[in-house]
Amino acid sequence: MEQQQNKEEDQYLSLVKQILRDGEKQEDRTKVGTLSIFGPDIMRFNLGKNSIPVLTTKKVFWRGVVEELLWFIRGSTDVSELSRRGVKIWDPNVTRTYLDSIGLKDRAEGDAGPIYGFQWRHAGAIYVDRKTNYKDKGVDQLKNLIQEIKDNPSSRRLIINSWNVSQLHLMALPPCHVTAQFRVTNRKLSCMMYQRSADMGLGVPFNIASYALLTHLIAHVCGLEAGSFIYTLGDAHIYLNHIEAMQTQLDRKPYIFPTLVLPEYEKNKTEIEYLESLTYDDLKLVDYKCHEKIGMLMAI
Numbered sequence: 434m435e436q437q438q439n440k441e442e443d444q445y446l447s448l449v450k451q452i453l454r455d456g457e458k459q460e461d462r463t464k465v466g467t468l469s470i471f472g473p474d475i476m477r478f479n480l481g482k483n484s485i486p487v488l489t490t491k492k493v494f495w496r497g498v499v500e501e502l503l504w505f506i507r508g509s510t511d512v513s514e515l516s517r518r519g520v521k522i523w524d525p526n527v528t529r530t531y532l533d534s535i536g537l538k539d540r541a542e543g544d545a546g547p548i549y550g551f552q553w554r555h556a557g558a559i560y561v562d563r564k565t566n567y568k569d570k571g572v573d574q575l576k577n578l579i580q581e582i583k584d585n586p587s588s589r590r591l592i593i594n595s596w597n598v599s600q601l602h603l604m605a606l607p608p609c610h611v612t613a614q615f616r617v618t619n620r621k622l623s624c625m626m627y628q629r630s631a632d633m634g635l636g637v638p639f640n641i642a643s644y645a646l647l648t649h650l651i652a653h654v655c656g657l658e659a660g661s662f663i664y665t666l667g668d669a670h671i672y673l674n675h676i677e678a679m680q681t682q683l684d685r686k687p688y689i690f691p692t693l694v695l696p697e698y699e700k701n702k703t704e705i706e707y708l709e710s711l712t713y714d715d716l717k718l719v720d721y722k723c724h725e726k727i728g729m730l731m732a733i
Contacts, residue, residue, distance in 0.1 A: 442488055442687035444476040445641070449633055449679050452671050459670065463732035467670035478645060480659035481621075482692070485645050488638045489688040489723040497522055498642045499713045506575065506650075506708050508554030510545045511563040518713070522639075525733045526605045537605070545605040552595045552608075560603055578615065579704045582655045586617035596629075610640055615651070621660035622652040629667040634675035634729045640664075646693070646716070653695050654704040678727045691721035 456468030478486040487493045500520045512523040525531060529542045540546065540562075547560040551567070558571030574593045581588055592615075595608035613626045626644045631637050645662045652659040671679055694717040699707055 439489065439687040439689055441476075441478050441486060441690065442490065444474075445488060445633075445637070446490065446683060446687070448473050448476070448669060449671065449683060452633060452669060453676065453679065456671065458673075461670075461732075463672075465732045466673040468673070468676070469668055469670035471668055473666055473669050476641075476664040478641065478662045478664070480623075480645055480648060480662055483649075483659075483694065484690050485642065485649065485693040485718070486662065486690050487642045487718065487721060487723075489690065489721075490682045490685040491638070492723045492726040493638050493642055494520075494522075495642070495718050495721070496520065496713055498639055498646065499716050501639075502643050502646055503708075503711055503713070505550035505553060506711075508550045508567065509563070510548060510551050510560075511543060512545050513543045516543075522731075523605075525731060531733065532605065535605070537603070540605075546603045547597065547600045548604050548606065549595050549608060549610075552597050552600075553593055556594075556597060560600060573705075575708075576705050579651060579655060582615065582617060582622065582651070582657075589616075591615040591617075609636060610644070613644065613647075615648070616660075617657065618660065620657050622648060622655065622657045623660035623663065624648040625663040625665065627665050627667070631666040631669045632732070633669060633671050634679055635731055637666075637669075649693055649695065650708060650711075654698055654707055672729075672732050674732075675729050678729050682724075682727055685724045688722040689720075692719045693717070694719055 452468050452470055456470050459467050459469045461467050487495060497520045500515055500518050504515055512527045515523055523545060527543050527545055532540045544563040553575045554573050555567045555571035556574050558567055578591055578593055581591055593613045596611045601607045609630045610626055610628045613624055616623050624644055628640060648662055649659045696715045
């Protein structure tokens with residue numbers, strides 16, 4: 434049977450080709466070095482019929498995508514919660530050595546500071562540490578977003594922002610995916626996300642799947658269909674030690690994206706309670722056909 438074309442994944446592959454061909458060599462904070470372009474074309478992914486853009490030209494760590502997003506939704510900043518679930522993507526950024534190197538010498542190992550989840554659920558609250566109870570502290574952007582989608586779906590203020598200037602110095606890593614704006618049209622929820630720094634090899638495949646999943650989840654609790662995920666990048670780069678791996682990925686032909694099956698929304702819970710109660714096993718990826726994993730080192 435002839436393999437169907439996946440024009441949406443081709444957007445990603447075309448951008449990789451563009452960076453390898455036209456990217457400028459840049460020094461970066463990790464000292465690894467990159468090929469980089471600034472402000473590439475927007476990518477668009479159709480989420481209709483439960484489609485979810487999990488790239489197929491290499492195996493994407495779906496468990497990692499799900500566990501990290503649910504961790505954000507719960508507002509947690511304790512990396513050990515992820516590690517215990519077998520997701521260690523944040524571990525290198527919360528070691529004693531790393532925290533000391535960025536001036537957070539009083540921060541306990543494993544504490545990521547007021548990163549994404551804290552900003553989504555407790556924006557403006559004073560950050561103490563990962564063990565503090567922040568219930569009803571700060572602004573719950575996620576809760577407010579869901580309520581506004583339900584009450585005023587035509588609003589142009591359906592935004593979650595992770596870039597809290599006053600707390601950047603307290604974060605183990607400042608947000609790469611900075612702002613997400615949502616829009617409802619014809620009872621379909623779409624999301625546009627801006628990412629200031631985009632690691633094409635490791636980060637971008639993860640981020641595409643994560644924000645597509647977030648859009649599906651919010652649409653689900655709001656009684657809407659998922660529309661589109663629209664992805665706009667600032668500095669799009671390939672680390673120099675990823676070039677060979679990216680060239681391997683370009684030699685592969687993508688398959689059609691899988692679909693997502695969500696559990697029924699439990700009406701006895703609020704939208705936030707329902708989202709906080711979800712687990713990895715609740716979010717089923719169906720018909721995910723992909724090429725084998727491609728190993729790449731994370732730049733720290």
